[in-house]
Amino acid sequence: MTMLSSAAPARARAPAGAQLAQWLLRYNFIVIFLAVLVAGALLSPDFLTFRNIANLFQQGAVVGIVAVGMTFVILTANIDLSVGSMVACGGMVAALLMQAGWPAIPAVLAALATGTVLGALLGAISAYAAVPSFIVTLAGLVTIRGVTFLMSGGVPVGGLPRGFGQFGTLQLHVAPGLGFPILGILFLLVCIAAGLLLRFTVFGEYVYATGGNAEAARLSGLPTRLIVTGVFALSGLLASSAGVLLTARLRIGQPTAAQGLELDAIAAVVLGGTSLFGGRGGVLGTAVAVMLLQVLRNIFNLLGLGSFYQMTITGLIIIAAVLLNRVIDRRQGNG
């Protein structure tokens, strides 16, 4: 089911209490998120400051935008391992073109086009040749990273226009003295657009149906292979956008950027309740999970826990969340 399914007409409704319990079960990640927020606020007075929250968005934006694309891919019961390399590649294409004297906007558009085409290519190979996307995008992960190193000669690319670099750390003044990072705003906009796409377009409905049962979708006349190609193109587009934003924030094109980012993105999608078997989940869960992981890291830092502890505990939390979702699935007879 989708994450925003309140609009469906109903014949008979469960009593309000039972309905609330249902809601809490389905959106358990929000409950967990709120609990973590309360814990953070109790642990440190600096936690719930506007500055700290703005900072969390600045840090979460890149992986967040990638995770939104990953949500579409996983909803069709596929997986995209190439996104980390795609981030680096997109950022590098933009950096190289600007270093070669291109103005920022055409350079960025070229980077996004590159990501979209590469994503579509991987998706099409998987869909039309019926190769598991795990293998195709694993090959993509290696190849695209290799190409990124080749393009840059293995070294960071600097000398980018001043304006482009400033964009990465730009703050939008929402109130006097309160700046909110443009990256965070872009992440939120991407989430909203993706949520609308999934909920209110035929494409979104087709994504759910293809992931839920590709055979039934095909026999209902859906162009399932085109849909799979489409979600990979979207994932490539969003990953290369994230790459451009990362390059702007770092002010260099870094060929080693975003290594292992695909795993963070997958973790966020799964943590957000999207089923790896496809057909169930949504962007709201992913967005909350991305921020949840950021908040956890923030709390660990406030507690002074080192990164070894952070990795261990984050991993355990993901396992616990996935088990919880499994239990809920069973209870609802979806398992």
Add this chain to the structure above:
Amino acid sequence: MADDTGFVLEVRNAAKIFPGGITALEDASLAVRAGEVHCLLGANGAGKSTLLKIIAGAHQPTRGSILVEGREQRFRNPHEAARAGISMIYQELDLVPQLSVAQNMLLGRTPARLGLIDRKARLRRAEAALARIGAQFGPEARVGALSIANQQLAAIARSLTLDARVIIMDEPSAALNETELARVFEVIREITAQGVAIVYVSHRLPEIRAIGERVSVLRGGRSIGTFAVADTTEQSLVEAVLGRNRQLLERAGRAPSPSARPALEVRRLSGPHGLRIADLQLREGEIVGLSGLNGSGRTTFLRALFGDLPSEGEILLGGRPFQPRRPADAIARGVGLVPEDRKVQGLVLGSAIYRNATLASLRRGTWLTHRQLGARAEPVLTDLSTRYSDIAQPVRQLSGGNQQKVVFAKWVLAGSRILLLDEPSRGLDVGAKAELYALVRRLAEDGAAILVASSELDEIYVNCDRIWVFHEGRNLRCFELPQSSRDEILEAGLVGHREEQA
């Protein structure tokens, strides 16, 4: 072996109430004699599968008791039931297709010495069990390479390696054709002669007559009674199953005669698996049945017409040439397919009812709201008298008959005028079947043209205007109804059958 009660297996007043107060079984009793074939009959939702699971140890009864050879047993899991000599063969055979017959038969109990597999002992035990059923395949055959019937036999042989005293078979005939079923029956007779009891579950009355000695009927979670098959008419069995809601599968006098306007004209069509169809016509408002053995090309024909399999030929649809390359082509021309397996091919089971119903009719717009989709689906679902509690509930939660109505609703919403039905009643109980065909007739009265492929002649005989008999990919002969007799049609299929054997 049986004790003084004379029963190898006895269930006394079993009830099962699931958490949340859902009563799946109220009061069921069953007494099985050693060496008999005891049939279990009941509509969907009558509690058959709950009763079977209680016997097989997969559920624990809330009340009541189970006696095996006179001794009361409490099975905590299927292993304990198996150890007591009760073995269950599920409808979806739980064999591992990649492994050999012998590996499957002794899975979980592989003979081993010091942790190393004793291959010789495994082969020996498998061979012994296969010999008891007179299997025509060896223990080293890969299960995936066997026909469904032989897989069924392998599953029976596996039960024998467990020293089963009672083997429960849940609708073994669902995926078998008549020849295969005859072979399974032969094996059943052989092993019952050896003293093993069979609990045989089926919706099909002729089968029960062919194999069963006694039949127990369940209705609404209660045992209605046990009858000797030989002394009971089909009529009274149907009455026992349906109670007051009986809707017999009787040939309905269809009011409007088919209009003369041809909806579909297949002049010639060739496709995979040797499909060669010639001169098959379908008029608006007409229901035409496709009969024949499994593998005779019924399904291939329907899938080719729907653009799901490549085909070549000359087809006219509504008077204009029709060359479907993909399902979308067929749907755009008003053709809808109700596929053979509604769970795998027909529905997105985890998705809402209204989303399934509207899936094939979305391409006209780019934007949608779920409120609109629900509003579009609801009148059609209601019109097809689909029973559900919430239009947004997953279609998985509906009964088989209601799931099938959602598939029909999908094509009604897509504006289909030609419906291709492939085994539409598979897995439905007698009442749901009758309701399904009433619905098919109504769609035909509204002008739809309908092709129904079915392996059950009785069913299409009473519901169709004409029946084509298929054989080896060809449309052999067409019978007008009701002028032709059931026997004539059956014989046409059998003639094909004899040629096949020669």
